[in-house]
């Protein structure tokens with residue numbers, strides 16, 4: 001598995017600076033939640049971890065390897081987005097096997113890997129269905145299945161539950177946590193929802209306007225916020 005070290009990372013889009021020197025240490029197997037208001041730079045940071053945005057300054061290491069110039073496909077990461085965009089014309093099996101198919105994996109390998117992920121996620125009976133025949137929660141599970149089959153060192157989630165209704169959101173939180181406890185893959189999870197952060201994180205990183213305000217275990221932030229922003233953000237209702 002892998003540690004993730006984000007060292008003084010800055011990001012500018014043209015003249016507009018959106019991250020001002022962000023540092024976060026993530027331990028092997030840790031579940032870290034990046035939380036903060038809309039526009040504070042969470043997705044940008046996650047996309048830099050994934051290699052989908054270049055790094056203006058600073059350094060990101062996954063395990064011992066600095067990945068600033070490593071393309072996304074060589075980073076050993078898998079990302080689950082908010083709009084999980086399954087391919088509508090492909091079955092669940094084909095959606096989950098797609099990255100392996102691109103890599104020209106043999107059919108037996110695809111079946112074994114998809115079977116393994118489907119078992120973990122309870123999707124075994126749904127492999128021949130199309131996305132339109134699935135509920136929102138089932139689609140979200142397929143999106144996670146696509147990530148699991150890649151056997152990544154790091155999972156990246158960008159607000160994966162924000163399109164689901166409240167009840168399903170609570171259920172999927174528990175499922176994602178359970179998945180993490182089972183697979184112990186280092187996870188970086190982005191949300192703007194304080195409750196989600198408090199209930200899911202080993203460590204919360206509170207961001208605001210392109211800076212880290214405070215990082216620590218949920219109870220530490222709750223009991224000992226180091227500034228008013230953190231106190232207000234963590235303490236306020238979702």
Ligand code: ADP
Nearest residue numbers: 013016018036037038039040041042043044045
């Ligand atoms: P969050 O995910 O926390 O809501 P983002 O990382 O999406 O925030 O955005 C942070 C800031 O960067 C916002 O002000 C956003 O408008 C800006 N931004 C994000 N992507 C781009 C881009 N490709 N070009 C210019 N500005 C961008």
Ligand code: MG
Nearest residue numbers: 042043044158
């Ligand atoms: Mg975002």
